[in-house]
Amino acid sequence: MHPFFKRHFAAPVVLALMAALAACASGSDSPRSVGMDPAPKGPPKLIVAISVDQFSADLFAQYRPRFTGGLARLEQGAVFPSGFQSHAATETCPGHSTLLTGVHPARSGIIANNWFDLSTPRAEKKIYCAEDESDPASSSREPVVSAVHLKVPTLGDLMKAANPASRNVAVSAKDRAVMMMGGHKIDAAYWYLKGQFVTLKGRDISPAAVAQNAELAALIKKGAPALAAPAWCAAADRAVPVGKGQVGTGRFALEAGKPDSLRISPRMDAATVALANRLVDELDLGKGAAADVLSVSLSATDYVGHATGTEGMEMCIQMAALDQAIGQLLTHLDARGIDYAVVLSADHGGLDMPERQREQALPRAVRADVNLSPQALGKAISARTGITAGDGPLLYADGPFGDFYVSRSVSPAQKGQVVQALVSLARSHPQVAAAFTAEELAKTPPPSGNPQDWSLKDRARASFDPNRSGDVVILLDRAVTPIPEAIPGMYVATHGSAFDYDRRVPMLFWRRGLRGFEQPAPVETVDIAPSLAALIGLAVPEGTFDGRCLDLDGGSGNTCEALK
Structure with a gap:
C-alpha cells in the first residue's frame, strides 16, 4: 500500500482503501478486467452519479496515464473525453444542476452560484442558488439549504415520481452540489459544515452520519502530518510566488482543530466517500423493489484548485487520492453484490493561476482589473452620466464578470442610460470578451448543435433566465482570472469563464459487463440524465430533457431503446 494512504488517513478509511486497492489488484475485480464479466439482465438496481468538482477534461487527459484505481475502472466503460458544460456560467451550482436534470441553466433557473433579486423584501438582495430566502434564518452566506430555486426535477425526483420505493441519496462537501444533484425529494442529504456532515433543516442526523462525524472529530482534533506524494509528482514540486506567499x-x-484544513485537502473526498459507503449500508441501496440513485459530489479538486492552482504538487497529490477514493466507493458496492451503473463527470473545469501560466507558455494570463468591479464600474458610470442611486450602489454584481443588475432606485429612462454606459465601458475594456444586454439575450434563440461551435452569445444564452439574470452579462476574455488579488491557500485560481478550459469535462459511464468504447465527439452534460433514464427503463414525457440519450453499449445493443 502506498504510504500516502497508510500514514495519513483515519484508520477506517485506511482499511477501506486497502480493501479497494487489494480488489483492484486481484483477478477479475481488477480495473482492466471487471468490465469483461457477463452483463446482468435487466436495468441496474442502483445509479451512482459521481461529480468531481473542477475536474476539467484537461486534468483528466493529463493524469489519465497515472490512474490505477476507480478512474482506471471507469475508463473501461463508455468514455466521452470531450463532454461540455455548454453554458457560459461555469460555476458549481449551474454545472451540478445540468448533471441529473438534463436541462441547461436557462431552463433550470440556476444561472449562477449567486444572483440578485432587487425586488426581495429582505435587506440582503443577493440570493444563493441553494437557499430558501423566504426563511428569516437564511442568508446567502449562512443559507437555509433548499432546492426551491431549481425549476425542474432531477433524475432522482423522476424516479421517485414513477415509483415511490426508489431512494434518492446525495452527499458532498458542498450543500449546493447535494441539492442540485438530489433535487426536491431527497431521502438522505448530507454536506460538510465546520467539521461535520449536516443535513436539511428539521431532519435528524442518521447513525451513518453520526459515526462518520465521530471519526472526523477525532481526526480534526488530533491533526495529521503531511501527505506523502507519489514519485511521479516530483516534476510538479516547485514553489511559485503568488500574492503575499507561494504555492506549488x-x-x-492537517492542522489540529482546523476543519478547513481538512476541507481543502484530499481527506475531504475520502470522508465523503466513507459517508456514502455508510449510507449505502444503512439504507440498503440497490437492494430494494425499485432502482435507487446515489449522488456523490467530490469537492476536494475544486478546493485544491482554488487554493493552490491546478498544476502544482498539491493537485498531483489530489489526483492520486481522487483515483483511489473512487475505487473505494466502487469496491464497496462490489462487495455488497449490487448491480449498479456509474456515471462520472464534473460541474465545470478550471484554469491554473496566471502567475504559473505566464511561466508555462501563456503570457497573456492576467488577473482581472479592479476597475471591472461593480463598485468601480458604478462610479465610472455616475461620472459619465451623472446618475446615482442615492445611498445604495448603482450596480449589483458578484464580481468582475457575469450578471450585473441596475439599481431599482433609478427611473426607467435612467436605467437605459446606465445599461448603455455599462455595455460601452465593458466592450472597450481589453480584458472583456463580450457584453450582452438582457434584451439581446432574450431575443436570441436557445442554441443547438455541437456545443464547441457555439458563439459567446450562444453560451451566455444557455445561462440566461429573464427573471433572474442581470440587466447586462459581461464575459471576461480568455485567461483573465477574475480574482484581482490572490490569497495563497484560499483563492489563487478559479473558473467561471465561457471558454473551453472551463466548459470541457470528461463523461464516463460504466456498468459491469457493458462493452466499453471511446467517443471523442462533443457531447453535453445534459445528455447524462436521458442516457441514465433509458438505462433503467424510466419513461418520461417528451421534452423533459434538453439533452439526448447516448447509446452506452459499445456493441450491437442499444441502451437508448427504452426511450423509443
Whole structure:
C-alpha cells in the first residue's frame, strides 16, 4: 500500500482503501478486467452519479496515464473525453444542476452560484442558488439549504415520481452540489459544515452520519502530518510566488482543530466517500423493489484548485487520492453484490493561476482589473452620466464578470442610460470578451448543435433566465482570472469563464459487463440524465430533457431503446 494512504488517513478509511486497492489488484475485480464479466439482465438496481468538482477534461487527459484505481475502472466503460458544460456560467451550482436534470441553466433557473433579486423584501438582495430566502434564518452566506430555486426535477425526483420505493441519496462537501444533484425529494442529504456532515433543516442526523462525524472529530482534533506524494509528482514540486506567499509544494498537513484544513485537502473526498459507503449500508441501496440513485459530489479538486492552482504538487497529490477514493466507493458496492451503473463527470473545469501560466507558455494570463468591479464600474458610470442611486450602489454584481443588475432606485429612462454606459465601458475594456444586454439575450434563440461551435452569445444564452439574470452579462476574455488579488491557500485560481478550459469535462459511464468504447465527439452534460433514464427503463414525457440519450453499449445493443 502506498504510504500516502497508510500514514495519513483515519484508520477506517485506511482499511477501506486497502480493501479497494487489494480488489483492484486481484483477478477479475481488477480495473482492466471487471468490465469483461457477463452483463446482468435487466436495468441496474442502483445509479451512482459521481461529480468531481473542477475536474476539467484537461486534468483528466493529463493524469489519465497515472490512474490505477476507480478512474482506471471507469475508463473501461463508455468514455466521452470531450463532454461540455455548454453554458457560459461555469460555476458549481449551474454545472451540478445540468448533471441529473438534463436541462441547461436557462431552463433550470440556476444561472449562477449567486444572483440578485432587487425586488426581495429582505435587506440582503443577493440570493444563493441553494437557499430558501423566504426563511428569516437564511442568508446567502449562512443559507437555509433548499432546492426551491431549481425549476425542474432531477433524475432522482423522476424516479421517485414513477415509483415511490426508489431512494434518492446525495452527499458532498458542498450543500449546493447535494441539492442540485438530489433535487426536491431527497431521502438522505448530507454536506460538510465546520467539521461535520449536516443535513436539511428539521431532519435528524442518521447513525451513518453520526459515526462518520465521530471519526472526523477525532481526526480534526488530533491533526495529521503531511501527505506523502507519489514519485511521479516530483516534476510538479516547485514553489511559485503568488500574492503575499507561494504555492506549488504543499502536501496537506492537517492542522489540529482546523476543519478547513481538512476541507481543502484530499481527506475531504475520502470522508465523503466513507459517508456514502455508510449510507449505502444503512439504507440498503440497490437492494430494494425499485432502482435507487446515489449522488456523490467530490469537492476536494475544486478546493485544491482554488487554493493552490491546478498544476502544482498539491493537485498531483489530489489526483492520486481522487483515483483511489473512487475505487473505494466502487469496491464497496462490489462487495455488497449490487448491480449498479456509474456515471462520472464534473460541474465545470478550471484554469491554473496566471502567475504559473505566464511561466508555462501563456503570457497573456492576467488577473482581472479592479476597475471591472461593480463598485468601480458604478462610479465610472455616475461620472459619465451623472446618475446615482442615492445611498445604495448603482450596480449589483458578484464580481468582475457575469450578471450585473441596475439599481431599482433609478427611473426607467435612467436605467437605459446606465445599461448603455455599462455595455460601452465593458466592450472597450481589453480584458472583456463580450457584453450582452438582457434584451439581446432574450431575443436570441436557445442554441443547438455541437456545443464547441457555439458563439459567446450562444453560451451566455444557455445561462440566461429573464427573471433572474442581470440587466447586462459581461464575459471576461480568455485567461483573465477574475480574482484581482490572490490569497495563497484560499483563492489563487478559479473558473467561471465561457471558454473551453472551463466548459470541457470528461463523461464516463460504466456498468459491469457493458462493452466499453471511446467517443471523442462533443457531447453535453445534459445528455447524462436521458442516457441514465433509458438505462433503467424510466419513461418520461417528451421534452423533459434538453439533452439526448447516448447509446452506452459499445456493441450491437442499444441502451437508448427504452426511450423509443
